[in-house]
Structure formats: C-alpha cells, structure tokens
Amino acid sequence: MSASSTASVSDTIARPTITAVERQVRALCERHAARLPFHGWHHVSFVRDKAAEFAAGNGSDVAVVETAALVHDVNYLVRRNSTAAAGSGLRLSILAAAGVGPEVAHWIDAIVDEAEMRTRHRDITLESQALSDADTLFKALPVTPVVLAHRYLAENGVSLRELADKIVGEQRDPHDEGFYFYSPAAAAAYSRWATANLTLWQCIQESLDDPTVERLLTAVA
Numbered sequence: 001m002s003a004s005s006t007a008s009v010s011d012t013i014a015r016p017t018i019t020a021v022e023r024q025v026r027a028l029c030e031r032h033a034a035r036l037p038f039h040g041w042h043h044v045s046f047v048r049d050k051a052a053e054f055a056a057g058n059g060s061d062v063a064v065v066e067t068a069a070l071v072h073d074v075n076y077l078v079r080r081n082s083t084a085a086a087g088s089g090l091r092l093s094i095l096a097a098a099g100v101g102p103e104v105a106h107w108i109d110a111i112v113d114e115a116e117m118r119t120r121h122r123d124i125t126l127e128s129q130a131l132s133d134a135d136t137l138f139k140a141l142p143v144t145p146v147v148l149a150h151r152y153l154a155e156n157g158v159s160l161r162e163l164a165d166k167i168v169g170e171q172r173d174p175h176d177e178g179f180y181f182y183s184p185a186a187a188a189a190y191s192r193w194a195t196a197n198l199t200l201w202q203c204i205q206e207s208l209d210d211p212t213v214e215r216l217l218t219a220v221a
C-alpha cells in the first residue's frame with residue numbers, strides 16, 4: 001500500500017489493540033530471551049519509541065508505524081539470521097489475535113518488508129521511512145558496537161567478518177547516496193554517528209585482513 005493510499009485506513013488501530021500487540025510480542029521476547037540477545041524486547045521497545053517519534057514528524061500514521069515496529073523483528077523468533085519475510089506468518093497471527101483487521105495487518109507486513117535495511121531504497125513510503133529510521137538509528141548508536149555487536153554474533157551464529165561485511169555491504173550505499181536516514185531531523189541529529197559507525201566497521205574489515213589480528217581473535221575466542 002502506498003503512502004498516498006493510507007488515508008482510508010489511517011487511525012484504525014485503537015490504543016488497546018496496540019497494547020494487545022505489545023503484550024504478545026513482549027511475552028514472546030521474554031519467553032525466548034536466551035535466543036534473542038540482540039533483537040529482544042530492549043531492541044523492539046527502542047525501535048517502537050523512535051518509530052512513533054519519526055512517524056509523528058513525517059505525518060505518517062503513528063499507530064500503524066508503532067504497531068509495525070512492535071512486530072518488525074518477529075522473524076528472529078521463527079528462524080535464526082532470517083529476513084523480515086520469514087516472520088510474515090507469525091506477524092499476521094499476532095496482529096489477528098490482537099484484533100487488527102486483515103487489510104491493516106497486510107499493510108503493516110508490507111511496511112516491515114519495505115523498511116528492511118538490505119533492500120530499502122530512496123522512495124519507500126512514509127510509514128516505512130519512520131520504521132527504517134528507528135531501526136537504522138539502533139544500528140548507528142555509538143553504544144551498539146560496544147555493548148551489543150557481540151550479542152548479534154551469538155544470536156545469529158555469524159562471524160565478526162560476516163557481520164562487518166553485512167553492515168558495510170548494506171549500509172554504504174544508503175549512506176553515500178544520502179538516504180541513510182529519511183527524516184531530515186534524524187539525518188541532522190545522527191549522521192555523524194552513522195558515519196563513525198560505518199567507518200568503524202570498514203576498519204574492522206581491514207583489520208581482519210591482517211593475519212596477526214586473525215591469530216589474536218582466534219586466541220581470545
């Protein structure tokens with residue numbers, strides 16, 4: 001569904017329905033916390049809060065964006081190291097159980113798909129932009145590589161090199177082409193962090209090409 005067609009279904013998610021979605025997602029995150037050291041409730045609630053803020057700023061449907069944020073990473077409950085699409089079935093069942101109608105639920109599923117870092121582009125809808133900015137900000141936070149990156153490695157069973165390749169591979173073009181953040185306010189506030197984060201991961205890639213560094217990492221692993 002395009003941003004221009006959202007008027008017909010906007011504001012159709014009542015607060016108690018969002019709360020019902022939140023309750024389910026939080027319960028799942030807490031039950032499976034050991035499998036979600038990176039994408040657990042701390043991540044979901046951060047993205048929800050920031051996505052609502054960015055949605056209010058860009059004039060998109062705050063309730064829809066907030067709900068999309070709550071269910072955006074349920075794919076990690078379905079399959080380790082998976083794409084958003086892997087969570088579509090669980091996402092739609094959570095939304096249905098909370099009383100979100102099928103039209104809005106499929107809209108939310110499409111927003112989540114469109115906001116995915118791996119494939120997002122300059123012209124995604126406003127709702128996807130708000131979700132993307134919140135999720136991207138989490139990646140770009142200066143604290144993320146320091147206190148959370150090792151959790152991503154453990155959660156998804158990937159090596160440091162694989163994570164560095166993923167981050168640089170997915171983020172360099174949006175950064176260099178000017179749509180790392182869609183919100184001008186987010187870009188103004190956080191682009192310095194984004195650039196520093198990307199530079200750090202590029203340096204990590206370079207360092208891993210040094211066999212002595214590789215021996216060091218093998219020794220501490």
Ligand SMILES: [Fe+2]
Nearest residue numbers: 047072073135
């Ligand atoms: Fe996320």
